Amino acid sequence: MSSTTTTSTSSSTSPLKHQPSQATPQENKQIYTPWRLFIYDIWVLGIVSTFAWGCRISKYLIPLFRLNIGKNHLDIGAGTGYYLNHAQIPKTTTLTIADNEPHALNVALARCTHPPNQTHGIVTDILQPFPFPTPKKEEEKFDSISMYYLLHCLPVPMATKCKIFTHLKKYMTADGVIHGANVLGKGVRKDNWFAAMIRRGCLKHGVFHNEQDNAWEFERALRENFREVETWVVGSVFVFRAKGPIFD
Numbered sequence: 001m002s003s004t005t006t007t008s009t010s011s012s013t014s015p016l017k018h019q020p021s022q023a024t025p026q027e028n029k030q031i032y033t034p035w036r037l038f039i040y041d042i043w044v045l046g047i048v049s050t051f052a053w054g055c056r057i058s059k060y061l062i063p064l065f066r067l068n069i070g071k072n073h074l075d076i077g078a079g080t081g082y083y084l085n086h087a088q089i090p091k092t093t094t095l096t097i098a099d100n101e102p103h104a105l106n107v108a109l110a111r112c113t114h115p116p117n118q119t120h121g122i123v124t125d126i127l128q129p130f131p132f133p134t135p136k137k138e139e140e141k142f143d144s145i146s147m148y149y150l151l152h153c154l155p156v157p158m159a160t161k162c163k164i165f166t167h168l169k170k171y172m173t174a175d176g177v178i179h180g181a182n183v184l185g186k187g188v189r190k191d192n193w194f195a196a197m198i199r200r201g202c203l204k205h206g207v208f209h210n211e212q213d214n215a216w217e218f219e220r221a222l223r224e225n226f227r228e229v230e231t232w233v234v235g236s237v238f239v240f241r242a243k244g245p246i247f248d
């Protein structure tokens with residue numbers, strides 16, 4: 001773990017620091033190996049996203065990310081931390097990075113150029129109903145949450161993926177915003193030859209679990225949980241922004 005990681009996780013007053021996952025990530029099959037993370041930015045975010053999924057990250061996703069960063073931001077599924085370094089996050093923002101793979105989290109923290117005293121890392125499984133400790137005060141809640149290219153990786157049915165929005169809103173402020181994007185498996189344009197090859201490989205090797213993922217169900221889940229919902233399909237990618245959690 002880099003010095004950034006150690007410093008940021010040990011000196012924080014955030015209620016989220018050092019919170020271990022209820023699952024045991026070390027026992028999971030590690031998808032994001034050091035080699036995969038090394039080539040991730042160029043291959044996945046550059047070539048594959050643009051030419052297979054039809055969604056250029058710099059044109060569609062970085063601007064969405066940049067426009068939806070609050071004062072207390074949570075990024076789930078950080079990967080290499082690419083967005084965190086390209087979204088011009090204000091230095092005053094408190095940034096929490098959550099991932100279930102310690103290696104991926106450490107890479108993201110090590111690469112992250114955000115001020116170390118404003119950056120926290122947490123290993124947790126977002127599929128758990130309570131992935132974070134319950135916030136005691138409103139200031140501890142997140143006013144923005146990002147989850148990019150995460151949902152298509154989760155090895156669970158659509159209904160379970162959709163429950164994540166219900167779980168996460170407990171940690172959000174009344175005007176909090178959640179935004180992200182994920183590759184769909186159903187109800188989208190026909191894959192070109194490159195996309196078909198990548199999709200086959202990702203499904204075969206357990207990187208994607210998105211055969212049933214469709215825009216309609218994701219949008220419905222967002223509308224059940226948030227007052228304002230905007231969604232787009234860019235190429236084969238579902239892009240969303242939702243604001244104002246609905247508390248029952």
Ligand SMILES: C[S@@+](CC[C@H](N)C(=O)[O-])C[C@H]1O[C@@H](n2cnc3c(N)ncnc32)[C@H](O)[C@@H]1O
Pocket residue numbers: 032045076077078079080081082083098099100101104124125126127147148149150153154
């Ligand atoms: C495809 S990468 C996306 C990285 C980054 N958001 C991006 O768009 O470049 C997915 C990330 O989600 C993490 N992840 C997968 N399943 C998770 C889970 N159940 N809980 C938390 N993080 C998870 C992986 O370890 C990985 O870092």
